Amino acid sequence: MKKYFLYVGLIMISLLGTDLTDFALSIWVLKQPEGTITSYTMIWFFEAAPAVLLAPFIGSFVDRWSKKKIIIYGQIITGIGSSILMSLFYFEHLQPWHIMIVSGIGSIASMFVFSAFYVATTALVSKDKLIKAQGVSTAIYAAISIGVPVVSPVLFKMIGMERIFMIDIITFLISILAFLMIRFVVVAKTEEEFNFRNDWKLVKEFLKERKGLRSLLGFFFIIGFLIGLIKVLFTPLILDFSNEYYLGLVLSVVGIGTVIGGGIMSMSKKIEHPIKTIFNVNILLGVILGCLWINVNLYVLAIGGMLAVLLFTISDIMNNAFFQAVVPTKMLGRLSGFVGLVIGASEPLSYMLSGAFVDYLSNVVSDVSYEFSNHFPGTTITIAIILIFTISGVMLMIVSYLFQRNKGIKNLDALYQEKLKKESKDQSEHNKNTAHINSPSMK
Structure with missing residues (x-):
């Protein structure tokens, strides 16, 4: 797993600058x-939507191209986008719509x-250690997530936005140069010519043979919308009754949940029933x-957010490890692309509608009694967002409980165990053959 940690470290360096x-x-x-809030949430929408819409095409290309080149070229494109925004900011021409366009292109490159790293992971880590590997990488990224909200507002005041852009560009250069110099792992790829229709048929047939997977995708679409x-x-909730410095502290505490969640999963030896655990975790969430x-x-928001992120991290890690274990490596990019379109569409949809939800509920709650509104800090925006959180939480419990009872979904844990046993058997036979070849009698 040494190479896995090296690749993770280089990508995290790049992510550090991007998150700042x-x-x-x-x-x-x-x-x-x-x-x-609407302009703010629309930036989130454009940062996610283009990549989601093109996810099936991206997955098809990832299965056919060099994973190393994909990682390098993708980071180059994203770094160019940061350079463009830095130039616009320096000449005082930067507008929210500029950020939307560059974020959209950057989301595709990212x-x-x-996707390339996701597929390459299967060549770096055995199936029984995928959850542990995912936990380690998540914990590393969480360390960045904790520091960025605290450091970024300070840097914003001390060195200015243009120098933060410069840090972003430097981190991209470090990662790109390192990937150019290192020897990348050999990853299995399909030799089939690009044919999107055939790719779609292949994925469709794979999902058709495993009915529980289709139900699982429906579940994650709903969950993705609510979490989005x-x-x-x-x-916006924090900034409605506080400032960016307290926001940074709260988000840092929230980020600890990712560290704990990643740490728990990195130390877990074996999860017998990942899908069942995912549903139980989401009910608690x-x-x-x-x-x-x-x-x-x-x-309350700091502690509650930390616990929520902890649970979401555990659920996300097990979900990723499950798909990496049950899907053949040669088609993992294509299937993850189509899955990314189905599930990933939920978050941009939530980003696009969230501003309208807040505006509508803010007008509705403006006529509530003084005693009720006085229970909440800030303005009617705070009340509206808290109502959305509450409704999302109730829906999360109901949806998790109902999908957990689906017969097809109940069989997915058995599928996961079957794949682990098959790899263990194949590895044992490989070790026996290797030992036989290297034995003295064969020399």
């Missing part, structure tokens, strides 16, 4: 005179990078979100 820039830009947009609302509205309204303050 994204966080600083979020503050910049919300602080503009014409800045609104989808190539992460929470993700995009958490920052729904309970936490549904109870945030009881006492809304920075402490």
Whole structure:
């Protein structure tokens, strides 16, 4: 797993600069005179939607191309985007719509990078260690997530937005140069010529033979939409009754949940029933979100957010490891692309609608009694967002419970165990053959 950790480290260096820039830009947009929650959430939408729409095509190319080249070229394109935004900011021409366009292109390039690394992971890590590997990489990224919200506002004030852009570009260069110099792992790829229709038939047939997978995709679409609302509205919620410095501290505490979740999964030896665990974790996540309204303050949101992120991290790691274990490597890019389109469409949809939801509910709650509104800090925006959180939490519990009872989904854990046993058997036979060839009698 040494190479896996090396690749993760290089990609995380690149992500550090990107996260610093994204966080600083979020503050910049919300602080503009014409800045609104809708313009803020639309940036999130454009940062996710293009990659989601093109995910099946990206997956098809990833299965056929060099994973090393994909990672390098993807980061080059994203770095160019940061350079363009830096130039626009320097000459005082930067507008939210500029960020939307560059974010859209960057999302496509990033989808190539992460899809290539996702597929390459199966060549770096055995199936029985996928959950552990995912836990380690998640914990490393979580360390970045904790530091960025604290550091970014300070850097925003001390060195300015243009120098934060420069940090982003430097981190891209470090990662790109390192990937150019290292020897990349050999990853199995399909030799079939590109034919999107045939790729779709292949994926469709794979899902048709495993009915539980289709139901699981429906579940994750709904969950993705609900979680997307929470993700995009958490920052506006804090800023409605606090400032960017407290926002950074709260998000850092929330990020600890990712570290803990990743740490727990990295130490887990074996998960017998990942799918069953995913549903139980999401029910508990729904309970936490549904109870945030009881006492809304920075402490509750920090702790509640940390617990929610911890549970979401565990669920996400097990989901990724499950698909990496049950899907053949040669078609993993294509299937993950189509899955990315189905599931991934939920988050951009939530980003696009979240601003309208907040505006509508803000108008509705403007006529509520003084005693009720006085229970919440900030303006009607806070009340509206908390209502969305509460409804999302209740829906999360109901949906998780109902899908858990699906017969096809219940069989997925057996499929997972079957794949692990097959790899263990194949590895044992390989070791026996290797030992036989290297024995003295054969020399």
